[in-house]
Amino acid sequence: MTLRELWERGEPTVGTWLVTPSDLSAELLGRAGFDWICVDGQHGLVGYEGMLTLLQGLAIAGVPAFVRVPSNSPEHIARALDAGAQGVVVPMVSTREAAEQAVTAAKYPPEGTRSWGPSRNVLRVPDYSAAVANRRNVVAVMIETPEGVANMDEIMSVPGVDAIYVGPNDLALGFGREQNDPEQEAVVASLLDGCRRHGVVAGIHCDDAQTVARRRESGFHMLNLATDASLLYHGALHELAVARGAEAAPPRRTASYV
Amino acid sequence: MTLRELWERGEPTVGTWLVTPSDLSAELLGRAGFDWICVDGQHGLVGYEGMLTLLQGLAIAGVPAFVRVPSNSPEHIARALDAGAQGVVVPMVSTREAAEQAVTAAKYPPEGTRSWGPSRNVLRVPDYSAAVANRRNVVAVMIETPEGVANMDEIMSVPGVDAIYVGPNDLALGFGREQNDPEQEAVVASLLDGCRRHGVVAGIHCDDAQTVARRRESGFHMLNLATDASLLYHGALHELAVARGAEAAPPRRTASYV
Amino acid sequence: MTLRELWERGEPTVGTWLVTPSDLSAELLGRAGFDWICVDGQHGLVGYEGMLTLLQGLAIAGVPAFVRVPSNSPEHIARALDAGAQGVVVPMVSTREAAEQAVTAAKYPPEGTRSWGPSRNVLRVPDYSAAVANRRNVVAVMIETPEGVANMDEIMSVPGVDAIYVGPNDLALGFGREQNDPEQEAVVASLLDGCRRHGVVAGIHCDDAQTVARRRESGFHMLNLATDASLLYHGALHELAVARGAEAAPPRRTASYV
Amino acid sequence: MTLRELWERGEPTVGTWLVTPSDLSAELLGRAGFDWICVDGQHGLVGYEGMLTLLQGLAIAGVPAFVRVPSNSPEHIARALDAGAQGVVVPMVSTREAAEQAVTAAKYPPEGTRSWGPSRNVLRVPDYSAAVANRRNVVAVMIETPEGVANMDEIMSVPGVDAIYVGPNDLALGFGREQNDPEQEAVVASLLDGCRRHGVVAGIHCDDAQTVARRRESGFHMLNLATDASLLYHGALHELAVARGAEAAPPRRTASYV
Amino acid sequence: MTLRELWERGEPTVGTWLVTPSDLSAELLGRAGFDWICVDGQHGLVGYEGMLTLLQGLAIAGVPAFVRVPSNSPEHIARALDAGAQGVVVPMVSTREAAEQAVTAAKYPPEGTRSWGPSRNVLRVPDYSAAVANRRNVVAVMIETPEGVANMDEIMSVPGVDAIYVGPNDLALGFGREQNDPEQEAVVASLLDGCRRHGVVAGIHCDDAQTVARRRESGFHMLNLATDASLLYHGALHELAVARGAEAAPPRRTASYV
Amino acid sequence: MTLRELWERGEPTVGTWLVTPSDLSAELLGRAGFDWICVDGQHGLVGYEGMLTLLQGLAIAGVPAFVRVPSNSPEHIARALDAGAQGVVVPMVSTREAAEQAVTAAKYPPEGTRSWGPSRNVLRVPDYSAAVANRRNVVAVMIETPEGVANMDEIMSVPGVDAIYVGPNDLALGFGREQNDPEQEAVVASLLDGCRRHGVVAGIHCDDAQTVARRRESGFHMLNLATDASLLYHGALHELAVARGAEAAPPRRTASYV
Numbered sequence A, B, C, D, E, F: 001m002t003l004r005e006l007w008e009r010g011e012p013t014v015g016t017w018l019v020t021p022s023d024l025s026a027e028l029l030g031r032a033g034f035d036w037i038c039v040d041g042q043h044g045l046v047g048y049e050g051m052l053t054l055l056q057g058l059a060i061a062g063v064p065a066f067v068r069v070p071s072n073s074p075e076h077i078a079r080a081l082d083a084g085a086q087g088v089v090v091p092m093v094s095t096r097e098a099a100e101q102a103v104t105a106a107k108y109p110p111e112g113t114r115s116w117g118p119s120r121n122v123l124r125v126p127d128y129s130a131a132v133a134n135r136r137n138v139v140a141v142m143i144e145t146p147e148g149v150a151n152m153d154e155i156m157s158v159p160g161v162d163a164i165y166v167g168p169n170d171l172a173l174g175f176g177r178e179q180n181d182p183e184q185e186a187v188v189a190s191l192l193d194g195c196r197r198h199g200v201v202a203g204i205h206c207d208d209a210q211t212v213a214r215r216r217e218s219g220f221h222m223l224n225l226a227t228d229a230s231l232l233y234h235g236a237l238h239e240l241a242v243a244r245g246a247e248a249a250p251p252r253r254t255a256s257y258v
Ligand SMILES: [Mg+2]
Pocket: A091, A144, A167, A169, A170, E115, E116
């Protein structure tokens, strides 16, 4: 199933993020049942070569891939799509202009300014063409600053914005709040409302399974569960405690990114 | 703490195995609290370059490293030690001669035939010399064939064999038994007895935390808990089930290698 | 289709060889329509890490992969299969014992001595087990020395030898002949006869398309067409001549390996 | 021969593009007789590390190298030259300012703003100095948008612009035309005329040998023939058809990038 | 000792620069006694992946690391810090705005706009938080243009600028002078005065040990000694001359970068 | 100049060893004036992929390359030559049979058993053929054990042994002596005499320039000067001491391998 087909089903989806440049762990997680997987080019330890490696690992497993680009640059967006990503997640989008720029970079003319260069796509995508690609690729922009929250309607109404992906960590930091501050929760709720109002998919970054479950129930449809690094690290902590005979195993945490 | 110091404490130790050639996941697991970590050069997806990468990742975290060599070859043993491993795990050792060959390869003259070439060690190990290295490095040999079981006393009594590492999968396969066959358990118990008799550390590969706990109680001191790949994959399966709201989460398994 | 299924169809197959460690060119050739592709670990510029890279590139395209191991060593054979190859091509097999050793290395007990370690296979192969793997993997041994020719019946009759792969270059060199010597052709014909007699697939290395066509008509079923390097280099020579306006384009050659 | 010397001969040159990050295929194509080779950093599957790898492969063969930078950024231009490229191809140059920016980035003061850091050049280039480098390096800018066509005279007259490289795919896409639209051909002809008028080398991207031959006859001097990927893929298609005994081999195409 | 602690001691420090992407040479130099080591992402032959590799090599040795970013881009600054650098060196800072932008990129809100993503830091830095990171990381900006010299007071007084790093090569090139021009020396002296006036650490790039010694005596505290490449190359020239029996060994030079 | 041509000149040659897998440092040292450079596959931190990388770096600089193979295995010898080495250094050769095995592995039939596969050579070596290669490649075997010393005449008289390379570290270790033991010097002298008697080139590993000069005067012709790692590390120690104003700089040592 392509990312676009998944988007059109209108059901909650759960993915995870890759921050470690290993095609083998990508292949492994690609077989674990996630609906999509996102290569994190912003805070993950992956540059261009790492991104390509991870997209190849995911291609073996056949799971559709997002790339979070390091910044809202046309070059990064085009190169992620050229390399085989089906969608991009664009961080720190705070204005309508920024959202438009992201969409423009992701689309070939006449809808945008992406430059032709089929790269990994021409043999992989049936009847690949500019029109096919423009339709197929998914653009998610992150709202994760106070300015972005203030401009949510302008951002959400940009044609070609397929999803809003909420970044709770930067949001809290930008507002100077803790994650569990009730006002933080109110902001998240208002963003979810905005998405419904504008008919775009609502997405949010979650560090653990409990948070995914909670966000899914509240109506988010693009749900992230942890990262490869946190699954590995917290899995090890948990199992090691059990192995060493801890009376009560420590609560399983997959908290904040690692 | 060095591997040798760990060995001399005479207490149970828990480690894990790396099968994915990523210095970042090595660094991460190196910080998770294992007593030692073993790079699997036999069945792991790591060649020489992958092994070196993993040893570097572990060096960042400062956890002592074993390498399981691909086969009982003097070249593999020497090159693992040259690259910075503090110990080797040698697979498929079934005779006294094989055990002697492993030890000989791991020691400089006059105790063995290892060739001088300090490589990564000379700056890392205080006062590195042939004598220091001979004392410092740990040799573990695997008994995992019917022939090896038959020859256990001959193998265990070879000077320089510091530990016996039992490989239950190959053992079961070699005897044509299932893992849970009572006779398989009897063989494991006889190997543990042998280790006690000969004063060598008893080690065993365990795929999950429960097995580690059980083996530790029975007297094994070199206990392996899963692999990076199984921790990642089974961790993902478990978390994903919780995220999707499974009534009862599936039992957490870190079974056989993945 | 798996390599085994392909083998059981009993029809001519055409593959190519990879000598350049690039997952991208592997992915590209994997989409070009070959029945199988062989990673050349003997004369190709690929070590363990390169082999793994190429197997991953081929896995994206879904074409079944052979690995030619660097030498008839149990370690090389097991590690190629662990890494995801469906078959091995073993060079320089000149005696019955050598052929038996190759088969033994490729099979788990009770048929052989391969050590358990599912590595890349356990998630990829449905119901992976020792029995499944033993049945699934294909063993091709190369006859390419005068001694091998003399012992062809002993080699071809070893149970588990699925194919004989003829190496014309080493054969000619070993007999001190040119490739186009009629006696060289007689040797090839006798090997083809031997394969028919023993019911094993007859394979042969061909440097260009014309030779493949000729060998196919004579009855060979495992036909190699050139290498990635020769396809690239000779393709470039040909196109460059046309681009520069050569009166008559040079004959297209994909001769000897480059 | 350096790129500059080649440029000053005033004769047609034929090169090819590398989109696969393999030093070995770069070395191979570097020996095939091309006048120059261009590493494609925009649509090729190469980041900084891949670019460096390819420049090293080309250096073995001694063929002068261009790098197409991912975008018209001073950083990309300087880093390609630092890494050993003798020229840059700058995509999507549509205004005089953009052309000036590209030249400025490629030249040390007083002609530009490139920062000193001899990197790979100081030992390779005789008497390397700012003045030597400024004279030696070649700047080609791409005209491939309607706006660029409209501004051709402004772009072509910028001092330091050594060549115009026409990008037919983006040009057609930007004008909303097919490649074989007569108006597309008229635009190409007008760009060729412009180059003559301004005394700059006229270059154009060609996907196959026939197009190179045609463009050369019309007066282009910087002619690209296909890519490593298309030479490999279409070479394989052609040879495979012949090997399988196709009555008439399919026409050999090296079309659009793959 | 962290970079910040080193900075607060107020004593001269000597570091070196890495331009070769080898974790092993990084590890080696990391043990040679430098106070800090800087990965050169601007003119070094290192992209993102190379930078990460070098930071890992340095982490093994435990020496604190700077990264010189390729340009004054928020993305580069944040990604260097995410990857484990304790400080950044920002090239070509010529205005107050540029200096502010560099600081802003290096600090989390409320002091800056860095986006949260603990990446390699969360497990390595005790009690890692936005406040801890903002305090811990060191920002050095380069003054190396005539404009930068003219604006030195505006640049040096930006809060969060911890050091000024003088680039003599670009400075000479920008003023159109030779390195040994007395006016060049006067500019360097005025920059040193400026640093004292504003209470920021004065740093300068030195190509050899004699220059370091001279600059240290004049009052610079952040002193660079050569690069890995120049240490290797000039060390080889010197030793080779001695080995070949040169009457008088050539003067040892570690001049300009190689 | 090829290694063979260098050998036939009959004059002292000075080389160095590479133990760090960086094509860039190989390229750099390749330009420093050494007569040949040896990639150390035994104690260097290089596997197959590292060896290939280093051979490519050396090919850029055009200096002829030896590879010290990890062990006296036909596979290692053939693969080093396939990858572009012009010579092999074979460690730990202690008997006539071992020397014969090394030569046999390095020669195509009828002189040996090397298997055909031109790999990197066919385009690089003019008129490459089995006969050309057999003549061109240089075989050096190491005498570095008491047994090897005892068998020196048998080893030195094997046709095809072009040089003896003395390994002083292993020699001292094997005899249980210090490096500066007069008996160690007597053994070295007797090996030099042997080489003269048998008309083979006498080579010896030297850790610093003074030792090279001394050994050259005594008659050795294949002289090694340090390694990339020791040149880098000891160069840094020396320069750093000067930079920090040491009254008298420490004696420059490039001792034992690092
Ligand atoms: Mg964020």
